[in-house]
Amino acid sequence: MDKLIYTALTGAKQVMDQQATVANNLANVSTAGFRAQIDSYQAVPIVGDGELKTRTQVVSGNTSSDYSYGPIQRTGRDLDIAISGPGWFAVIDKEGKEAYTRNGSMMATSTGLLQTQRGFNLMGEGGPITVPPDSTINIAKDGSISTIIPGTNPAINNELGRLKLVNPAVETLVRGDDGLFRTKDGNPAPIDQTVTVVDSSIEGSNVNVVDAMVRMIHLSHQYEMQINLLKNAENNAAKASQLFNLS
Structure with missing residues (x-):
């Protein structure tokens, strides 16, 4: 008993x-x-x-x-991106440390800083990325972000930076209370050039x-x-x- x-x-x-x-x-x-x-x-x-x-x-x-991957849905929004296949977006959490997410729904702050909808700064390969206000954003398959310079004919792309895309082994990741993933040892994951993104789309929940x-x-x-x-x-x-x- x-x-x-x-x-x-x-x-x-x-x-x-x-x-x-x-x-x-x-x-x-x-x-x-x-x-x-x-x-x-x-x-x-x-x-x-x-x-x-x-x-x-x-x-x-x-x-x-x-x-497992969620479904990729076309939104037509310039600041929506989804990762095709394995990989993660690198962001900066509230403590200033690097973390990872699959949520590619972005927004630009009043100063042009790219963030997730929850306010985490997106990491570029050279640091945070800022975009000019009221500009047309183009995001390439490799994560390169550029804007079209207005008044130019033909249109000229001004490259702003490239998103930091990583692909650490899932067994080395741990989920945080904020929903972001981090490496168990706390070290930043290296850039993976093979990770690709789909523009104007987001990945749904799995x-x-x-x-x-x-x-x-x-x-x-x-x-x-x-x-x-x-x-x-x-x-x-x-x-x-x-x-x-x-x-």
Whole structure:
């Protein structure tokens, strides 16, 4: 019974955590470049001085992400770009460190600085990239950004810089609380010249709505089962107490 209580109690708690993860995935089904989060759990015995190996608890295992590609959608917007195949955009997070995202929906600040819609500065190979106000932006397949100089005939492209595109191995990446990915060792990933982008397009979320809904229903049934086990343990304890009182 002792083991039953520990397993059911911690199991119910972890099921609630998994429900929160699935709910977060569903909430980001329309977030460009979002990668679904995957949680894993395992049952381990409680060990310690004087402890009998009768207690087992459920603990969190490795938290990973689904790195499959989302659908690329044509938007026709100059500052929307999507990565074709493997690769990441490099950005600067709120702490001034390099991080990575697949969300290529960009905007220009009042000073012309290129940022993501969440306010992270996009990194170029030579640093942050700024664009002139009210200019037509062209983004090449290799991530080169240029503007058309107005009043020139034929039109002359003025190259502003090139986006820093990287492709670190996914097993070396870790997701942050801000939704950005970073290398586990904290070192910036090197530029990868083979990463290509698609202009006037964005990559959608890779969350499968049907799978997520089925997962949520399955987890609700799991939670109900764990609560029923706790109720059974309570009933067993009450009946055992009655038997001891009779004796």
